[in-house]
Structure formats: C-alpha cells, structure tokens
Amino acid sequence: MPRSQPLNDQALEIVARRFAVLAEPMRLRLIQALFDGEKNVTELTVLTGGTQANISRHLQTLIAAHILARRKDGLQVFYRISDPTIPKLCELVCGSLEKSLKKQAGHLNPSR
Amino acid sequence: MPRSQPLNDQALEIVARRFAVLAEPMRLRLIQALFDGEKNVTELTVLTGGTQANISRHLQTLIAAHILARRKDGLQVFYRISDPTIPKLCELVCGSLEKSLKKQAGHLNPSR
DNA sequence: CAAGTATATACGCATTTGCTCATATATTAA
DNA sequence: TTAATATATGAGCAAATGCGTATATACTTG
Numbered sequence: 674m675p676r677s678q679p680l681n682d683q684a685l686e687i688v689a690r691r692f693a694v695l696a697e698p699m700r701l702r703l704i705q706a707l708f709d710g711e712k713n714v715t716e717l718t719v720l721t722g723g724t725q726a727n728i729s730r731h732l733q734t735l736i737a738a739h740i741l742a743r744r745k746d747g748l749q750v751f752y753r754i755s756d757p758t759i760p761k762l763c764e765l766v767c768g769s770l771e772k773s774l775k776k777q778a779g780h781l782n783p784s785r
Numbered sequence: 786m787p788r789s790q791p792l793n794d795q796a797l798e799i800v801a802r803r804f805a806v807l808a809e810p811m812r813l814r815l816i817q818a819l820f821d822g823e824k825n826v827t828e829l830t831v832l833t834g835g836t837q838a839n840i841s842r843h844l845q846t847l848i849a850a851h852i853l854a855r856r857k858d859g860l861q862v863f864y865r866i867s868d869p870t871i872p873k874l875c876e877l878v879c880g881s882l883e884k885s886l887k888k889q890a891g892h893l894n895p896s897r
Numbered sequence: 898c899a900a901g902t903a904t905a906t907a908c909g910c911a912t913t914t915g916c917t918c919a920t921a922t923a924t925t926a927a
Numbered sequence: 928t929t930a931a932t933a934t935a936t937g938a939g940c941a942a943a944t945g946c947g948t949a950t951a952t953a954c955t956t957g
Contacts, residue, residue: 679817680879685810688878696805697915698797705791714934727916729935739885748924748933758881765877766800767792769870773851809945826904839946841905860903860954 694738695762699723700731703752704740704759711744711753806850807874811835812843815864816852816871823856823865 680688694700702721706712712720718728732752735741742755754760792800806812814833818824824832830840844864847853854867866872 680813682810684879684882685813687882688875689808689810689813691878691882692804693808693914696801696808698794698801699915701792701797701801724917725934726918726936730915733935745923745934750934756881758877762874762877763800765870765874766803767796769868770796770799770803805944811945836947837904838906838948842945845905857904857953862904 691738694734694740697731699727700735701763703728703731703735704754704763707741707752707754708760711751713749713751715749717752803850806846806852809843811839812847813875815840815843815847816866816875819853819864819866820872823863825861825863827861829864 695704699721703717706717706720714725714729714732717732718725721728723731732741732743735752736743740754740756740759741752744751744753807816811833815829818829818832826837826841826844829844830837833840835843844853844855847864848855852866852868852871853864856863856865
C-alpha cells in the first residue's frame with residue numbers, strides 16, 4: 674500500500690480479497706504443507722486431516738487467487754506455491770505474532 | 786510462518802484471524818488514512834465516506850486485533866497505527882498486486 | 898442540572914462462507 | 928468396455944460478518 678496515493682476502490686477490494694484468502698486456518702495449513710515442495714491432493718488431505726472435498730475446494734480458492742499453481746500427472750494433481758510473496762507474508766505475520774506472545778509472557782511475569 | 790516447524794492449531798487461528806481483520810476494504814481504507822498520522826473518528830468518517838456507526842465498529846475490530854491504538858482527548862478519540870508490521874504487510878501485498886497487474890497488461894499487449 | 902457533541906453499541910437483516918454428503922469427471926488398467 | 932482410483936463440484940445447512948437504524952454512553956459547556 675503506497676503511502677503517496679491512496680488505493681482506489683477496486684484496488685482495495687483486490688487487496689482485501691487477497692487477505693481474505695489467507696484468512697482461513699485450513700488454507701494456511703495447506704500453504705504450510707507446501708513450503709517444502711509440491712504435493713498432490715491425497716497427500717495434502719492426509720497431512721491436514723481434512724476431507725477430500727474440503728481440501729479440493731480450498732485448493733481451488735488458492736488457485737483462483739494465484740497463490741498456488743497446479744500440475745497434472747495422470748490421475749494425480751500436484752499443487753505448489755506459485756506466489757513468492759506468500760512465504761514472506763506469512764513470516765511477517767508470524768514474526769509479529771511471536772513478538773506479541775513474548776510481550777504477553779512478559780506481562781504475566783513482570784520483573785519485580 | 787517458520788519453515789522449520791508447522792504452527793499448531795491455535796497459532797494458525799491467530800494468524801488467520803489477523804488476515805481476516807485485514808480482509809475488509811473499509812478497514813484497509815482506515816489503515817490507509819492513518820498512514821500519515823493519527824485522526825479522530827469524525828475525520829475518519831468523512832475521509833472514508835462511511836457512516837459513523839460503521840467506522841466505529843471497524844475501529845473497534847482493529848483495536849481488538851492490536852493493529853490500532855487509541856488516545857482519548859475530551860470528547861474525541863484519536864486512532865493511530867500501533868503495529869509497525871502493518872505498513873510492511875500492506876506494501877508487500879500491494880507490490881505483488883502491481884506486479885500481477887503489469888503481467889496482465891503484458892499479456893494484453895504482447896511484444897509481437 | 899440540562900443541552901449539545903463525539904463516540905460506542907444493541908438489534909435485525911442480508912450476504913458470504915465453510916463444511917458435509919453425494920455425485921460427477923477424468924484417467925488408468927484389466 | 929468395465930472397474931477402480933484421484934480429483935472436482937453441486938446442493939443444502941449452519942455460522943460468521945458487514946451494514947443501517949436507533950439508542951446508549953461519555954464528556955463539555957452553560
């Protein structure tokens with residue numbers, strides 16, 4: 674979000690949509706599972722502990738958002754992270770999460 | 786999101802919730818409006834073109850997420866960005882948005 | 898205290914979204 | 928072609944969420 678000029682309505686909707694796609698624990702789990710390389714739907718279903726239908730749906734959502742890409746090989750479809758900003762984004766949020774947890778711990782156990 | 790160990794369920798929910806808070810155009814507009822310093826509710830209501838009730842609600846959401854902080858001065862309440870990762874996050878998403886728009890433009894107007 | 902201003906909140910409604918179950922669509926193999 | 932496997936999708940339901948209207952709360956001033 675550039676500081677110079679505010680985003681117009683359409684751009685804001687696109688940015689908001691992008692955040693919305695990342696706003697589901699199951700989708701974050703899928704992204705996490707793909708950090709170390711591509712996996713097919715069955716593998717992802719097992720890894721995340723979801724139903725096949727639900728995992729497939731979330732994968733379509735991530736594809737539509739251009740966060741993942743797919744490669745078909747016979748019966749199987751392999752998914753991988755296609756947007757390089759995604760890992761950075763996740764790390765940024767995670768870092769701030771860790772910080773606030775530390776701060777909380779500090780408040781629970783003050784120095785005096 | 787650290788690559789070493791996957792986040793547990795609770796951490797995933799917290800991260801997802803953080804993204805969800807950023808997944809509303811009106812809240813992004815508020816954040817944008819606060820990039821150049823604190824503003825009170827009336828100012829924000831005028832700048833964003835929302836109703837007072839709605840703006841107030843969104844501000845409470847952003848406060849609960851520790852993205853904004855508030856300062857009361859008499860009748861007025863001033864809000865400001867309190868989480869330093871927010872501008873970085875927005876820039877990251879915006880940058881990727883610009884890139885994909887350029888790519889799209891490129892496809893619409895190929896070199897040959 | 899009464900009136901006026903700034904902000905927050907309760908309520909109800911409409912929309913969106915995630916989930917499950919069942920089924921459809923490939924693709925491969927017999 | 929038939930059966931089996933992997934993935935995608937349609938239908939319906941329940942929960943979450945955003946918004947407007949009206950009202951409540953807090954603070955200031957006369």
